[in-house]
Amino acid sequence: MISWLFLAPFAVSVAVSIWNRKAGYVALAVSSAIILAGSFIHFDYIDSFVVIASLVWIFSSWFSVSYGEKYGRWLAPMFGSTIFGMVVILLSRNYLEFLAGWETMSISSYVLIAMNRKNDYPPFVFMAFSELSTVLIVAGAIYSFYLTGGTTIAFTKVDSVIPLVLFTLGALVKMGMVPFMISEWLPIAHGNAPANGSAILSATMTLMGVFGIVRLMLLSPLSQVFGVIVIAIGVLSVIFASLFAYVSEHAKMLAGFSTIENNGAILAAIGFYMIAQTAILRDFSLVVIVIFSLSHSLSKTGLFLGIGASGKEHFLDEGLSSSRFSRIGEVLSTASLSGLFPTIGGLGTWMILEMFFMGASFLGYLGIVSIIAGSLIAIGEGFATAAMMKAFVFTQLRNGKARGMKNEHAVVFSIGVILILLFILSPLFVGPEFLGGLPSVFVFNGFTIQSRFAAADFGLVSPDYVFGLLAVFSLATYAIFRKPDTRSVPVWRGGREFTEDYTPYAFSNNIRLMLKKILRPGIGERSQYMAISDGFWAFMIILTRSYRKVAKGFTLGFMNSSIRWYMIYMILAFMIVLLLAILI
Amino acid sequence: MYWYEEGKPDGRFIGNTKKYSIYGSHYNSTIEVVHEKPPERKPEEFIFAYGPSTGGLMESVGLDILTPGEKITSISVDPTYKLRKIKVTGMGIQDALLRIERINGFHSASHAICFLRAVEDALQIEVPEEVQFNRIAQIEAERIRSHLLVIQKLAESAGFGVPVNQLSMIREKVSRIIGTQCGHRYFFAVNEIGKSRFMIDKLQEKLLEVIGEFRMISEGLMESKLFLNRLQNNGINRDPESTGPAARGAGIRHDARNELPVLPYEQLDYFPIVRDEGDAFSRFMIRSDEIFQSYDIIKNIHASKSIERLDYDLQKMGGTGMARIESPSGDLFYSVEIEKGNVVDIGMISPSWRNVLSFRRSMEGNIFTDFHFNWESFGIWISELGVDLS
Numbered sequence: 001m002i003s004w005l006f007l008a009p010f011a012v013s014v015a016v017s018i019w020n021r022k023a024g025y026v027a028l029a030v031s032s033a034i035i036l037a038g039s040f041i042h043f044d045y046i047d048s049f050v051v052i053a054s055l056v057w058i059f060s061s062w063f064s065v066s067y068g069e070k071y072g073r074w075l076a077p078m079f080g081s082t083i084f085g086m087v088v089i090l091l092s093r094n095y096l097e098f099l100a101g102w103e104t105m106s107i108s109s110y111v112l113i114a115m116n117r118k119n120d121y122p123p124f125v126f127m128a129f130s131e132l133s134t135v136l137i138v139a140g141a142i143y144s145f146y147l148t149g150g151t152t153i154a155f156t157k158v159d160s161v162i163p164l165v166l167f168t169l170g171a172l173v174k175m176g177m178v179p180f181m182i183s184e185w186l187p188i189a190h191g192n193a194p195a196n197g198s199a200i201l202s203a204t205m206t207l208m209g210v211f212g213i214v215r216l217m218l219l220s221p222l223s224q225v226f227g228v229i230v231i232a233i234g235v236l237s238v239i240f241a242s243l244f245a246y247v248s249e250h251a252k253m254l255a256g257f258s259t260i261e262n263n264g265a266i267l268a269a270i271g272f273y274m275i276a277q278t279a280i281l282r283d284f285s286l287v288v289i290v291i292f293s294l295s296h297s298l299s300k301t302g303l304f305l306g307i308g309a310s311g312k313e314h315f316l317d318e319g320l321s322s323s324r325f326s327r328i329g330e331v332l333s334t335a336s337l338s339g340l341f342p343t344i345g346g347l348g349t350w351m352i353l354e355m356f357f358m359g360a361s362f363l364g365y366l367g368i369v370s371i372i373a374g375s376l377i378a379i380g381e382g383f384a385t386a387a388m389m390k391a392f393v394f395t396q397l398r399n400g401k402a403r404g405m406k407n408e409h410a411v412v413f414s415i416g417v418i419l420i421l422l423f424i425l426s427p428l429f430v431g432p433e434f435l436g437g438l439p440s441v442f443v444f445n446g447f448t449i450q451s452r453f454a455a456a457d458f459g460l461v462s463p464d465y466v467f468g469l470l471a472v473f474s475l476a477t478y479a480i481f482r483k484p485d486t487r488s489v490p491v492w493r494g495g496r497e498f499t500e501d502y503t504p505y506a507f508s509n510n511i512r513l514m515l516k517k518i519l520r521p522g523i524g525e526r527s528q529y530m531a532i533s534d535g536f537w538a539f540m541i542i543l544t545r546s547y548r549k550v551a552k553g554f555t556l557g558f559m560n561s562s563i564r565w566y567m568i569y570m571i572l573a574f575m576i577v578l579l580l581a582i583l584i
Numbered sequence: 585m586y587w588y589e590e591g592k593p594d595g596r597f598i599g600n601t602k603k604y605s606i607y608g609s610h611y612n613s614t615i616e617v618v619h620e621k622p623p624e625r626k627p628e629e630f631i632f633a634y635g636p637s638t639g640g641l642m643e644s645v646g647l648d649i650l651t652p653g654e655k656i657t658s659i660s661v662d663p664t665y666k667l668r669k670i671k672v673t674g675m676g677i678q679d680a681l682l683r684i685e686r687i688n689g690f691h692s693a694s695h696a697i698c699f700l701r702a703v704e705d706a707l708q709i710e711v712p713e714e715v716q717f718n719r720i721a722q723i724e725a726e727r728i729r730s731h732l733l734v735i736q737k738l739a740e741s742a743g744f745g746v747p748v749n750q751l752s753m754i755r756e757k758v759s760r761i762i763g764t765q766c767g768h769r770y771f772f773a774v775n776e777i778g779k780s781r782f783m784i785d786k787l788q789e790k791l792l793e794v795i796g797e798f799r800m801i802s803e804g805l806m807e808s809k810l811f812l813n814r815l816q817n818n819g820i821n822r823d824p825e826s827t828g829p830a831a832r833g834a835g836i837r838h839d840a841r842n843e844l845p846v847l848p849y850e851q852l853d854y855f856p857i858v859r860d861e862g863d864a865f866s867r868f869m870i871r872s873d874e875i876f877q878s879y880d881i882i883k884n885i886h887a888s889k890s891i892e893r894l895d896y897d898l899q900k901m902g903g904t905g906m907a908r909i910e911s912p913s914g915d916l917f918y919s920v921e922i923e924k925g926n927v928v929d930i931g932m933i934s935p936s937w938r939n940v941l942s943f944r945r946s947m948e949g950n951i952f953t954d955f956h957f958n959w960e961s962f963g964i965w966i967s968e969l970g971v972d973l974s
Contacts, residue, residue, distance in 0.1 A: 249628075496633050503653065
């Protein structure tokens with residue numbers, strides 16, 4: 001665990017950012033680099049989340065230096081205090097510290113989202129769900145306190161799964177998982193923040209949820225029933241979120257849904273840990289959680305910052321120009337989010353699928369759960385690839401081309417390079433128990449990552465050899481054939497002069513038509529059609545209207561100018577609240 | 585005029601010539617305006633331009649498909665990319681006929697015979713019954729070949745190589761039979777006023793093999809769930825003024841063969857085949873059944889040993905005439921004005937005009953992959969539409 005001393009630079013950065021925006025961002029990047037370095041002093045598994053988060057903060061702070069002037073002077077302090085809250089969470093050793101960080105992060109994020117407001121709706125939606133999340137985490141903390149006989153509020157081992165269940169539910173709200181996903185609160189909120197804010201919300205705020213669950217999971221007894229429920233929630237989130245991402249017409253909302261999809265996969269890996277029956281399978285799932293979190297967080301940062309650099313919010317927006325560098329960066333980020341080699345996302349996807357397919361073979365009757373989960377995640381990854389292609393094409397390729405490289409383009413490009421570097425360096429992260437080699441075919445020991453269920457391996461991949469072969473063959477091809485002769489011809493449109501292009505809406509309308517019962521179209525901003533599932537909100541509206549109707553009828557029918565009925569109502573309400581408080 | 589008289593709009597609307605609006609058995613000089621509501625374009629929609637020079641289309645036609653992606657909101661058809669200006673006014677009837685029968689080679693007999701019936705109506709020429717039956721045989725043989733082509737195109741849309749080539753082969757056989765019977769596989773220069781060079785002798789026996797082969801192919805197609813799935817519920821047509829197989833496939837008994845006695849179908853116990861579904865499958869079935877029916881009609885026509893050759897002094901003759909026959913695609917109408925044996929005015933309404941309107945309506949709400957099946961099922965001929973006949 002790392003020291004609270006690492007919090008101080010972040011506090012200073014927030015203060016500096018009030019005085020000078022750019023200086024504040026630079027200070028945040030430096031603070032993040034310090035905590036990144038500090039995490040390796042006494043590195044343990046939990047510190048992996050510090051590494052992931054600090055990498056994201058470095059890049060998003062660097063990006064912010066030249067971004068977001070239009071949002072005014074308070075963007076930088078709010079950006080900084082959101083990160084500050086997250087650092088508190090990562091350093092927390094008890095529930096109170098955790099909740100302090102959680103609330104700091106939530107309130108700062110609320111302001112952050114409100115800065116980009118075109119209407120009041122997104123920040124309030126965010127705040128409502130944040131507070132619901134806090135209530136559930138508080139409930140978990142109180143129950144944990146009760147289980148320890150009222151002796152400690154520290155994160156400590158307990159013999160009941162209930163604190164973990166309550167805490168997980170709270171984190172699920174924050175991560176926008178099913179069933180909370182149907183309200184789309186996360187894409188609405190994350191999609192409406194400034195791009196740098198969206199990046200840290202999507203990449204690291206949801207990571208805090210994962211961090212909290214993992215932290216408690218390692219201190220709680222394992223429940224297979226709860227594990228299966230968590231897997232179910234995770235894979236349903238993967239499927240629905242990837243579908244919703246594919247049909248989204250708002251670039252950042254697409255990325256927001258992608259966040260839910262990634263978090264769904266991570267959650268499924270957490271569920272797998274709970275149902276795994278051997279230590280080696282559990283260890284493998286812990287590695288999967290970290291690798292997938294790492295790939296999701298960095299790739300999502302690259303995607304959000306790429307979208308921010310493109311100047312587009314809706315795909316049909318005019319947008320700013322994009323450079324060759326930002327295109328390379330975003331294509332690598334989207335490749336990583338699509339689970340493609342040679343990026344860290346490719347490794348994460350391979351590992352999670354290997355994990356579930358191992359489970360199918362070695363978890364007995366729970367193998368059915370494992371194979372179904374693995375298959376659904378694979379399907380979700382397929383949809384995610386289509387969604388990522390849409391995001392890349394309509395934010396980068398369908399955008400004017402600029403000369404040179406601005407700061408934002410450099411950041412997006414750097415993240416892309418980092419995603420490949422992490423892939424190459426990944427054997428260093430997974431631990432010796434999952435490393436191996438095939439010396440007989442010149443794959444030396446330590447160069448393959450092996451999915452293992454026991455002493456024997458289930459599958460293996462060698463990131464270095466994958467990258468090496470790709471690089472060697474590409475360079476050899478280039479050396480032999482040089483740049484291919486190409487010629488550009490105008491698009492043939494049936495022999496006609498015609499200028500209309502395929503729209504982003506059309507790109508995903510096939511799925512919209514196939515799933516029209518689930519995806520109900522609505523009108524978005526500026527008359528742009530959105531395809532969103534508004535079942536949750538429709539239900540909420542009906543519920544609210546019905547309640548108001550009943551209340552109005554009761555008020556006019558009984559309590560109208562009748563002090564006697566009003567008193568009865570007050571007493572009854574007080575008794576019900578008291579009863580509920582005692583029962584709960 | 586024998587079949588048409590001037591009057592108020594009455595009966596179904598056949599279409600407009602440059603001078604008249606044509607109805608079931610009336611014509612009116614007040615031109616009826618055909619209203620086509622322009623589609624409301626939504627922000628997410630764009631126009632997908634298909635054709636005129638593209639794969640998958642037999643003729644040059646520009647299609648503007650308004651779509652939000654995959655689903656077709658509306659479609660417009662521009663047949664004028666290869667607009668042919670064909671002038672027949674001022675020409676003698678036989679010279680004019682040489683051009684008329686080239687408007688649509690696949691339906692050459694229908695055009696030639698309909699034009700001739702309009703001329704014969706204008707000149708009040710009584711045509712021998714044998715010639716009339718001979719003309720019916722020509723039109724029905726042409727119907728068999730035309731329907732075979734439409735079904736071949738439907739199979740081609742499904743990527744069914746074997747039935748496509750089988751249908752192509754038997755269509756070639758029909759063309760060769762026609763060529764043997766009259767000297768030209770597309771009936772060119774076969775018909776004259778009151779005359780025909782088409783031999784119906786042994787026609788039925790020659791077509792028997794073709795009909796047998798078609799029955800096998802048709803049954804094979806009907807066993808293909810893939811093929812049926814692409815046709816069923818695709819392009820449901822409910823246009824009450826549809827024509828030809830498109831109308832009869834939608835439960836509408838529109839058929840010039842039993843509406844006007846331009847040709848003596850009533851003596852051959854003719855009855856229109858009708859189905860109710862209205863979709864592309866229904867149109868496919870109508871065409872399949874009509875192939876067998878056309879063969880039966882030909883079977884009922886008995887060859888006369890010789891057709892008496894009649895000569896007319898056309899230079900002294902004149903008048904106005906109108907005729908409508910059932911071409912393989914539906915109502916084909918001609919109006920002519922003859923003076924001293926020369927054509928001084930002409931009007932033509934092709935079934936493809938009405939079929940395009942019905943097709944456009946039926947296409948709304950369908951998806952891209954339905955397009956070719958639906959387009960082919962209507963049997964639309966751009967050659968009949970992209971023509972400026974004067």
